[in-house]
Amino acid sequence: xxxxxxxxLVREIGVVLAALVMLSPFYILIATxxxxxxxxxxxxxxxxxxxxxxxxxxxxxxxxGSSGVWQGLMNSLIITVGAVAGLVAIGSITAYVLARKxxxxxxxxxxxxxxxxVVPPQLGLIPIYTSARSLGLIGSxxxxxxxxxxxxxxxxxxxxxxxVRAIPREYEEAATIDGAxxxxxxxxxxxxxxxxxxxxxxxxxxxxxxxxxFNALIFLQGTDAATLPVFMYGFVGxxxxxxxxxxxxxxISMIPILTFYLFAQKKFIQGFAGGIKS
Amino acid sequence: xxxxxxTAESAPPAAPHQPRPAESRAQRRFHAGDYGSWWWAxxxxxxxxxxxxxxxxxxxxxSFTDWNGLGPATWVGIDNFVxxxxxxxxxxxxRNTLVIAIVFVxxxxxxxxxxxxxxxxxxxxxxxxxxxxxxPVVLSSLAVSYVFRFIFAQEGALNALLEAVGLExxxxxxxxxxxxxxxxxxxxxxxxNVGLTMVIYLAGLATVPQEQEEAAAVDGASMWxxxxxxxxxxxxxxxxxxxxxxxxxxxxxxxxxxxMTGGGPFGATDTLATVVYRxxxxxxxxxxxxxxxxxxxxxxxxxAGFQLYITxxxx
Numbered sequence: 001x002x003x004x005x006x007x008x009l010v011r012e013i014g015v016v017l018a019a020l021v022m023l024s025p026f027y028i029l030i031a032t033x034x035x036x037x038x039x040x041x042x043x044x045x046x047x048x049x050x051x052x053x054x055x056x057x058x059x060x061x062x063x064x065g066s067s068g069v070w071q072g073l074m075n076s077l078i079i080t081v082g083a084v085a086g087l088v089a090i091g092s093i094t095a096y097v098l099a100r101k102x103x104x105x106x107x108x109x110x111x112x113x114x115x116x117x118v119v120p121p122q123l124g125l126i127p128i129y130t131s132a133r134s135l136g137l138i139g140s141x142x143x144x145x146x147x148x149x150x151x152x153x154x155x156x157x158x159x160x161x162x163x164v165r166a167i168p169r170e171y172e173e174a175a176t177i178d179g180a181x182x183x184x185x186x187x188x189x190x191x192x193x194x195x196x197x198x199x200x201x202x203x204x205x206x207x208x209x210x211x212x213x214f215n216a217l218i219f220l221q222g223t224d225a226a227t228l229p230v231f232m233y234g235f236v237g238x239x240x241x242x243x244x245x246x247x248x249x250x251x252i253s254m255i256p257i258l259t260f261y262l263f264a265q266k267k268f269i270q271g272f273a274g275g276i277k278s
Numbered sequence: 279x280x281x282x283x284x285t286a287e288s289a290p291p292a293a294p295h296q297p298r299p300a301e302s303r304a305q306r307r308f309h310a311g312d313y314g315s316w317w318w319a320x321x322x323x324x325x326x327x328x329x330x331x332x333x334x335x336x337x338x339x340x341s342f343t344d345w346n347g348l349g350p351a352t353w354v355g356i357d358n359f360v361x362x363x364x365x366x367x368x369x370x371x372x373r374n375t376l377v378i379a380i381v382f383v384x385x386x387x388x389x390x391x392x393x394x395x396x397x398x399x400x401x402x403x404x405x406x407x408x409x410x411x412x413x414p415v416v417l418s419s420l421a422v423s424y425v426f427r428f429i430f431a432q433e434g435a436l437n438a439l440l441e442a443v444g445l446e447x448x449x450x451x452x453x454x455x456x457x458x459x460x461x462x463x464x465x466x467x468x469x470x471n472v473g474l475t476m477v478i479y480l481a482g483l484a485t486v487p488q489e490q491e492e493a494a495a496v497d498g499a500s501m502w503x504x505x506x507x508x509x510x511x512x513x514x515x516x517x518x519x520x521x522x523x524x525x526x527x528x529x530x531x532x533x534x535x536x537x538m539t540g541g542g543p544f545g546a547t548d549t550l551a552t553v554v555y556r557x558x559x560x561x562x563x564x565x566x567x568x569x570x571x572x573x574x575x576x577x578x579x580x581x582a583g584f585q586l587y588i589t590x591x592x593x
Contacts, residue, residue: 008400015396019407022472028435029425044438045428093314094322100313109323116330120530120578122554123571124333126340126564130347150325157322172313182314211418213533214551218559229420233536236424243428250421261416265409268416272474273481 033057033247040244056244060252069252071224072231079141079227080209083148087205088198090149091156096190098157099164110161116154121215129218139223147215152205159204163197164190200271203264210257228253334575340568347564358569371548372573378464378549379528379581386468386524387517390475395505397476398483408480412473419470423537426466427453430538456546459539463547466534471527475520482516483509518589522582529578550574 032045034052043049060069098110128147137143167190175185191198213229220226221234232253236246261268341358345351362368393411397404414422429435430452437449452458486509494504532551535541541548541556550570558567 004400004402011396012401012403015393015401015407016403018393019411022469023410025422025425025429025469028429032428041433044442045433045435046438046442090322090325094319097314097316097319101316109319112331113323113326116326118526118579118582119330119334120571120575121329122551123337123341123568123575124329125337126558126568126571127333127336128329129559130564133347146325147329150329153322153326154330169313186314186318207416211420213418213420213536214555217555229418229533232418232420232424236537241433243431246424247428250424253421254417257416257418258413261413265412269408269412269477272412272415273477 029247029250032243033251035244037244056248057252060245060248068226068231068235069228069249072226072228073252073256075141075220075225076210076227076229079144079148079225080206082141082145083152083209084202084206086145086149087152087156088201091153091201092160092191092194092198093186094153095157095160096164096186099161110157113154114158117158121151125215125218132219137219139220139225141225144216144219144225147219148209148212151215152208155208156201156205159201160194160197163194167193199264199267203268203271207257337568338572340565341572342569343565345565345568347562351565354565358566359573361566362569362573367545367548368553368570370545371550371553374460374547375529375531375549375551375574375577378460378467378531379525381464382467382471382528382531383521383524385464386471387475387520389468390472390520391479393472393476394479394483395509398480399488408476412477414470415473415477417470419466419533420537422470423466423534426462426469426534427538430458430462453539454543456543459543459547463531463534463538466538467528467531471524475524478516478520478523479513482513486512514589518586521589522585525581525585526578529574529581550577 028046031048032040033056034054035043035049036051036053036055039049039051098106098113132138132143132147171189171193172185175189180188211229212227213233216227216230217233220230226234232249235249239245340351342353342355343351344354344357362372393407397408397411401407427434431437432451436452440446440448450458452462490508490512491504494508499507530551531549532555535547535549535552536555539547541552550573554567554570554574557563557570561567
């Protein structure tokens with residue numbers, strides 16, 4: 001039953017063609033970024049460059065162009081790593097406490113925390129923005145890290161809590177009998193057992209933060225702490241129709257995340273498909 | 279187990295940690311208090327409370343004032359909301375948001391489900407295609423939107439393609455046309471999220487036993503009947519998750535509009551999130567912007583609740 005037949009082959013060809021259409025924007029992206037500047041104006045947008053060149057990349061990364069790409073990359077990296085570290089450390093311990101204590105209070109608190117995943121952040125951002133402005137926290141990397149940790153904490157707790165519930169309680173008993181303190185039970189026994197959850201949390205929250213535009217735009221636009229998307233937005237606004245340069249920046253912004261994805265694609269896909277399963 | 283004995287840096291060897299030989303294992307069963315300490319949760323709870331509850335409550339209060347970010351705020355009742363629904367541009371933004379979200383949910387889920395059904399089994403290229411089709415999901419939606427801005431540009435790929443196949447009469451400046459600009463924004467949203475819905479449906483399809491489908495086929499069920507009566511009930515939870523997720527994301531649409539049209543031409547592609555940004559953070563009308571935010575929050579919460587309600591009930 002359901003074997004590979006001639007009809008399946010036809011179906012396979014159809015699906016591959018549909019997938020190629022889906023992936024065609026990547027072709028346009030690369031072809032345009034590699035086109036010499038004159039060819040950009042004289043050849044059709046769907047043609048492959050006759051003489052591919054990395055001039056656009058040299059220009060946006062080099063001295064002559066704006067070195068904002070590098071600054072944006074560094075800022076994105078620092079803010080993402082800092083916030084993910086916080087989300088892992090604080091999220092895991094909080095999920096542990098909330099999921100292990102089987103009282104009514106902890107269930108209510110957990111539900112209230114999880115509700116934070118659905119509510120859009122825009123409304124709360126207004127008072128946060130005005131307080132950050134009066135405290136001088138606009139454009140601060142630390143301020144941004146703390147904001148992201150707080151905003152995305154519900155997701156981190158939700159992902160960790162599912163894994164905590166799956167850990168048998170005998171582990172804690174055994175460790176306590178061996179004389180470990182409560183804190184050691186968590187750091188030496190529970191946290192290592194949560195390693196798969198930590199991977200999922202790091203990937204999911206890291207993606208949200210790395211790709212975030214709305215919050216970064218509000219708090220970091222026009223400052224030295226601007227992340228890559230904010231830099232990109234300003235960069236495109238400053239030059240229209242230099243698609244070779246724009247696409248060079250777009251490709252540079254995609255490379256770190258796509259590299260990461262190709263190495264850990266199973267974990268990425270599981271995170272999106274399974275993180276929401278429980 | 280890595281912990282063998284209490285080490286120097288652990289708390290002083292207080293009595294509670296010493297095994298009490300008089301007690302049996304059963305007597306030493308854990309009390310609720312033995313799994314960590316309550317105060318460990320405090321930093322996270324304080325942050326979540328401040329950012330998700332306190333700040334949102336303050337934002338909600340602002341929406342009934344005329345606050346401009348400086349000076350005192352005056353209570354104006356529901357004036358801001360009256361103004362929103364009387365301003366054709368704001369009413370247009372509400373309508374655009376709903377239209378984009380609904381079309382996006384339907385099309386992204388149908389295409390995602392079709393790809394999931396096609397790539398569930400049998401096909402030789404299924405693993406490779408899954409990885410490739412999911413790739414857009416991990417990318418920045420801003421970066422992706424710039425690619426599509428070029429595709430829909432006057433000198434862009436779509437017009438070039440139409441010329442190549444001899445359909446010059448179909449060419450147009452897509453993003454300058456109010457209707458097509460909305461379609462273009464829907465296209466980016468759908469393109470970037472098909473991989474996400476596909477993966478959720480694949481996870482759902484993995485729970486449908488192949489034997490059931492085979493049994494139905496042996497009994498003479500057509501492909502459609504098998505899908506309708508065997509597969510669909512099995513993937514009901516996946517449908518609930520995928521539609522709710524896409525609906526919430528669709529209602530929040532922001533990056534795609536900012537990158538492709540900036541809300542133009544003449545507000546034809548403005549959405550709630552873009553007018554919130556413009557009114558609040560660009561113009562400093564915090565009271566009015568908060569009222570727009572509250573409207574957006576209302577739609578998202580109602581839509582997510584309704585969605586979960588109907589999909590749960592069917593289940």
